[in-house]
Amino acid sequence: MSPVDENVSAMLASSASGTTLMILVQLASRVFTFTANQLILRGLPPAILGIASQLELYFISILYFSRESIRVAIQRQPLQLNSIAMSGHEDDTDPASKKASDVSEARTIASQSAVNMSYLSLVLGFLFAMVFAASYIQFAPSEVSQLPFYHASVVITTVASLMELSAEPFFTVVQQYMLHRKRAVVEMSAAFVKSLATCLSYTWAARTGHAVGALPFSLGYLCYSSTLICGYMLALRGGTDKWNFSIFPTKMKSRNGSEYLFERFSWPMITLSTNVFFQSVIKHILTQGDSMMLATMTSLEDQGIYALASNYGGLMARVLFQPIEESSRTLFSSLLNSGGTGKLSGKNVNAAKSQLTEVVRAYSLIAVVGFPLGPALVPQVLHVLGGRSWASPRVSSLLSLYCYYIPFLAFNGISEAFVSSAANPAELRKQAVWMGGFSACFASAAYLFLKVGGLGAHGMVYANIVNMAVRIVWSFSFIQSFFSRHKSGMALSELTPRPLTCIAGVIVCMILTTRQLYASVNTGDALSFGAVYILVVSYLERRYLMVYYTKAREVVRSKTSKTPKPKGE
Template sequence: MSGVDENVSAMLASSASGTTMMIIVQLASRIFTFTANQLVLRSLPPAIMGVASQLELYFISILFFSRESIRMAIQRQPLQLKPLTMYSHKDSTGTSPKKSNDVSEARTIASQSVVNMSYLSLALGFLFALAFAASYVQLASREVSELPYYYASVIITSIASLMELSTEPFFTVVQQYMLHRQRAVVEMSAAFVKSLTTCLACAWASRAGHSIGVLPFSIGYFCYSSTLICGYMLALSGVTDAQKFSMLPTKIKSRDRSEYFMGRFSWPMIGLSTNVFFQSVIKHLLTQGDSMMLATMTSLEDQGIYALASNYGGLLARVFFQPIEESSRTLFSSLLNSGGSGHLRVKNIDAAKTQLTEVLHAYSLMAIVGFPLGPVLAPQLLRLLGGRIWASPKISSLLSLYCYYIPFLAFNGISEAFVSSAANSTELRRQAVWMGVFSACFASAAYLFLKVGALGAHGMVYANIVNMAVRIVWSFSFIRKFMSRHGSGMAIAEFSPRPLTCIASVTMSIVLTSKGLYALDIYSTRDALILGAMYILIVSYLERKSLFIYYTKARELVKSKTSRTPKSKGE
């Protein structure tokens, strides 16, 4: 049992470390993007931003369909709990330990198998890039296709997507061996280069008086992918030699001298990724369905306004929620991997449940604070940052409404991360069927709000809330059945805030509304900040026990990481 405890502890420590590093990555990249966007927003009208959001959807779709299912299948493989040794260390006798030099055949085959399998993403990428490019160009409206450098932007973006897919072998090694620091450095560098390039291109065009459409955004994608390739090659140089596998697709030699490309580790992953692919197609339609619906049912101005609200309103989701979701999915996949035996250890189930409930409770506290304060403070922030071109009641009200959508986004992300990690092939196919039902609900809601109600971008936020709500209900139903099947349970009271905290949230919402603090003036901003600070103090007092537990765990994690750090030679 001690070995199990050590494995679980190592997984939890790796997940926490990975989450921390990815939050740093997201925070730094968003700071770069945010700074660049302030200059871009002041020189580009909403219509251009609408086309830029379409180009981003095109880029994301190629990447998602090409690599998402393969990534999820690879993540189900057990983590290498001993990180890669970048350099050999000699003992007191002056010789390198034999244990640090000998790499087992099973570990080498597993590593080479996932690297080989990751190249399937690039192969799929060529197919999807051709299909999406043809459809995107053919179906583009006349207003979009007549933009300067439109076709060049599509071609550059397609090349950039294939270049990013070529980094998948590096990504799999980073994930398998928990090289979070290397990944953080590479992705932060790429985000900085992308933001700088986009900003400089827009600034040059504005100063020179040239109209270049969305070309700066496509150049930004290209520079981002180029930096990823160079960064990963530098960061992981020498790793493959030490671990006896290659970053190129290489035949695997076993002791019986047979040679093959995939290996026994990969065939189950290929079967799983096939099941996940069909489910992920529907999931992508649900996740990016808002952009697709807007592109077909609304004007470019509405698309640009919604893109602004999504970028600013979803900033919290991308900085904090996405890294937590990604690292939690990796942790859940490792804890809930039965290794083919069909039996899960009770301690692993408990560890997965603890991780899930702690994240859900933290999200609940953020929602309790965000519901009253977000809709008031977000428009004030936009007025200061967006400039006069974006200062309008329509945009401010949309950003306020988007604040109510963010908690739904967070709860759906973590709950579906658990489902995708715990579900077997049969359950994944069942989920795909339900995703089809959710797609119908989303399409119906979008049609009612956009066409019948003519609510524009506001209607899309309402449709997204309906979409996330039904998905959350289904995911929690699955989680409760899964826990019950393994002798545990999952009650809402385990992660919800105290009743007094909920009452305080409702009271604060009523106070802010009655005082009319949604107006865009300095006095409303001042009063909202004062009341908001008082409210946060009240919530902190009411939830002091939970906050103290989080603080204690964070200190223990820091101490454990410090104690595991090897001392230098002179110490």
């Protein structure tokens, strides 16, 4: 096998392992969060949950604007897959070893430069934190600002966001060297501490009769960021010395003796991050536009109800789809990195296409199962978990509608992950222009459904579906043109289930809708009907499922066969 093939295989294997670990991280963190929320949800007024959703939007906005564009630019650099293997096996008298030493030195410089660049996120974070904090405190409505500990909650959340941005250099090292296991341990620990802090502080306040507002949620963010920093420091202790670079911003020396913070390959990264930043502003508005509009146009109670639907309805998106999107973006960025030559390897393009088609095909199967069954099952679960204060037809119907929105989230996430990895700066600027058009489309749809139609939170879900649909269409048109340029077309049959499977899904949707099972079926009947339908889909897609079951077994077998043998054998 050639070195190129070995590198591609290593990337694919590492991506698969990383995706699995990140799914476990999301699952564990959501279990922690879910458990904590269940302990406090029954006594939590919708207005307080509305404030908590505003704090979450505030926290996410600071992090997103400060680090997203820089992360994308850094991820477009080659992964350091072989650096660890090369250390400790050099012989200065061997020409091949000298060449390997030069490559290792170049990788060290690239890694140090990436770490130096990650500190720009913290600088941007201070700027955005000051602007957003002043805005949240100055322009908060009276019903919000008069709640207990509102200002303290904003300040603590601001500090927590800056502390999390301080962990960006560690995150950069983890991504560069694909240390997925270390990241999984750290992030699971942080999620556990966050949930524990939120739950304990709210429980203490409830038992002692103190009105603390949304303060427990801000304390949860602070504990999460603190644990993240401490965990990364312990996980990477001594690792940077082995890889010959520092986790702190350090000047590098060129061959002529001059010192600099960024080597020459970093300037394209900075240019790319600038282009991505302006695009990310529009993208963030599109992604978080529903929360922004609800915060300005609806009451705290409505915001709390929508936050509940978003948290429960989007649970699958965060547990399953987000890790796949993140690991796929890293893989696409590495496979489609031309190294400044403008030319891509055909094998790399085919590997990226294979990853994309596999993910989209899997999402299509999940959508075929989720479209009929999700709206029937989710409201039943809410009645058990949420208690009487949340058991209303309004909340149940909103959760049912949100189930239709989740597949659009999934398809948009993976398609935009590919676009952000494959597009050059000119194409990213073009996408930013289109994003402006998507913003106008989203605003028009929101106005139509909210103001003209008077649909409230339901109208916001409809507007989000329209928003995601137009973005998906644009992204897949770019993907199709990208593969056409590289003489590797992509047929619709590669992305969708069999026609019989789709027909079965339509029939089940019609049956559930005509019998009005969404409102009247009990949980046991819905589960039994869903189990039968899943068995039917599994039978219709048995060939597809067997192919990927065989692939999974081969991956496990190859990892087992590569286990190092003891010396002397």
